[in-house]
Amino acid sequence: MQLLFLGTGAGMPSKQRNTTATVLKLLDERGTFWMFDCGEATQHQILHTTLKPRKLEKLFITHLHGDHIYGLPGLLGSRSFLGGDEPLTIYGPAGIKAWIEVTLATSKTHIKYALNIMEIEEGIIFEDDQFIVEAKFLEHVIPCFGYKVTQKALPPELLIEKTDALGVPRGPLLRQLKEGHDVELADGRIVKSSEVTGEPKDGFQVTILGDTKFCESSILLSKRSDIVVHEGTFDQETAELAGLYGHSTIIDAANVCKEAEAKHLIVNHISARFMPSDIKNMIAQVAHYEFPIYVAEDFAEYDWSSGLLKKIPRA
Numbered sequence: 001m002q003l004l005f006l007g008t009g010a011g012m013p014s015k016q017r018n019t020t021a022t023v024l025k026l027l028d029e030r031g032t033f034w035m036f037d038c039g040e041a042t043q044h045q046i047l048h049t050t051l052k053p054r055k056l057e058k059l060f061i062t063h064l065h066g067d068h069i070y071g072l073p074g075l076l077g078s079r080s081f082l083g084g085d086e087p088l089t090i091y092g093p094a095g096i097k098a099w100i101e102v103t104l105a106t107s108k109t110h111i112k113y114a115l116n117i118m119e120i121e122e123g124i125i126f127e128d129d130q131f132i133v134e135a136k137f138l139e140h141v142i143p144c145f146g147y148k149v150t151q152k153a154l155p156p157e158l159l160i161e162k163t164d165a166l167g168v169p170r171g172p173l174l175r176q177l178k179e180g181h182d183v184e185l186a187d188g189r190i191v192k193s194s195e196v197t198g199e200p201k202d203g204f205q206v207t208i209l210g211d212t213k214f215c216e217s218s219i220l221l222s223k224r225s226d227i228v229v230h231e232g233t234f235d236q237e238t239a240e241l242a243g244l245y246g247h248s249t250i251i252d253a254a255n256v257c258k259e260a261e262a263k264h265l266i267v268n269h270i271s272a273r274f275m276p277s278d279i280k281n282m283i284a285q286v287a288h289y290e291f292p293i294y295v296a297e298d299f300a301e302y303d304w305s306s307g308l309l310k311k312i313p314r315a
Contacts, residue, residue, distance in 0.1 A: 001026060001151075001204055001304045002312070003227065005268060005296040006045040007037075010233045010247070011067055014272040017298055018045055019067040022208060022229060022268065024149065025051075029130060032057035036147065036208045036229075042071035043078050048299065054084035058126070060133070061092030062210025063144035064099065073103045080111040087114040091126070091135070093143045094119050120145070131203075136221045138212035141246040145210055146221045151203025155179065162196040204304055207262070211269065213243065214252040222260035227302075227309060230256055231269035232295070235282045238273075254286040254293060264309045265293045266302065 002025040009017030019039025026032055032055050035042075046053060056079060062068055072090075079088065090096065097117040104111070118125065126133040132150045137143060158178040168174060168191055173183045182192045207225040209218055211233075222228045232250035234242040242249050248256075250267050257265040267282075274282065279295050286293050294302070294311065301312040 001029065001206075002301055003206070003229070003266065003304070004049065004051070004301045005266075005298060006042055006049070007039045008268040008270055008296045008298055008300075009039075009067070010231070010269045010271045012272065013040060016276060017270060017272070018042070019070070020269055021045065021071065023051065024206065024208075026057075027055070029151070030057070031055070034058040034060065034149075036060045037062055037068040037210070038071040038075055039067045040070035043075045045298065046075075053079040053082050054086065056084070056088060057086070059088065059090045060145075060147050060208075061090065061096055062138075062146065063093060063140060063142055064095055065142065065211070068210070069096070069099070072100060073107065073109060076100070076104065076111055076115070077109045080113060085113050087116060089116040089118060091118045091120050091133075093145060134221070136217045138210055138217050139215040139246065140211045140213070144212060146207065146212065146218060147209075148205065148207045148221045148225065150205050154201040154203055156197035156200045159196050159198060163191070166191055166196070168196070206304075207260075211247060213246055214248055214256060218256045219259045222256055222262050225260065225262045226304065226307075227264045227266060228253075228257050228260065228262045229266045229268060229296075232267035232282070233269050233271050235274070235278075236285050238271075250282050250286055250293075250295070254289050257291060257293075258289060263291060265289075265291065266296050267293065268296045270295065 004023040006021035007018035013019050020037045021039050021042040022036040024034040097119055122136050125135050134148045135145045138146050176183050177193045180193050205225040206227045207222040208229040230253035231248050232253045233247035234249045239249050253267050303310050303312050
């Protein structure tokens with residue numbers, strides 16, 4: 001799994017940061033990617049990546065402020081032009097369905113794929129055999145969601161050296177053993193799955209929060225997550241503005257992560273008032289926390305593998 005940030009700014013685009021859009025790349029897990037928010041010009045940002053819009057499977061909207069949704073009409077239309085014919089599901093707060101339908105109808109934008117728009121409430125909003133997605137209301141100036149994505153436990157690893165030692169032929173029997181089924185060999189011997197597989201591994205947990213003040217819902221949704229993506233629109237010196245506009249400081253984000261016992265924090269949604277030279281000061285304000293903290297920039301990508309989060313160098 002990888003997290004790719006297409007836009008990390010707040011309110012409006014700047015020369016350094018586009019408006020909010022975060023991609024959860026699940027190409028290894030399910031051959032698709034999911035997107036969280038879709039600010040203005042998101043499809044332009046995609047042009048600078050290897051992402052293919054036809055691979056977009058799910059799109060989660062946190063709230064209806066323009067810097068989180070104004071990129072939707074263009075992306076939805078382009079996905080159709082670019083050969084996207086698989087269904088796309090959009091999740092979001094009340095009002096998202098009407099906004100999309102009116103926008104597409106008024107502009108006479110025709111799409112060739114099934115578009116499912118789900119206006120959600122708190123709770124589990126999606127579950128299949130691989131993932132669970134939970135949503136909670138946060139505390140912003142309009143209704144705003146945070147999302148937690150939980151990957152279900154992974155199948156145990158097949159220990160090939162043990163199957164080889166027992167004379168299990170390569171092919172369908174190995175798959176059955178990996179799936180937890182005992183098998184019978186040609187000579188009548190029974191090989192138990194438990195004898196040739198390791199322990200099941202926990203999947204990852206990623207919490208991606210929309211705009212919010214420091215609040216209990218953020219902590220609950222982030223509980224023991226491997227990665228928390230939290231807005232840090234302001235810093236310690238501008239904390240009064242954060243409270244006024246329903247936003248967080250980078251210190252608020254770090255405190256949520258600490259209270260939740262989460263493992264890694266990535267801060268996004270940075271105010272345009274902060275220049276690249278200011279980011280070092282923001283990071284210094286949270287340097288004393290005992291978990292890794294990153295401030296994302298546009299096109300930053302992070303890889304999660306074997307319990308480790310690593311930033312991927314840009315080519």
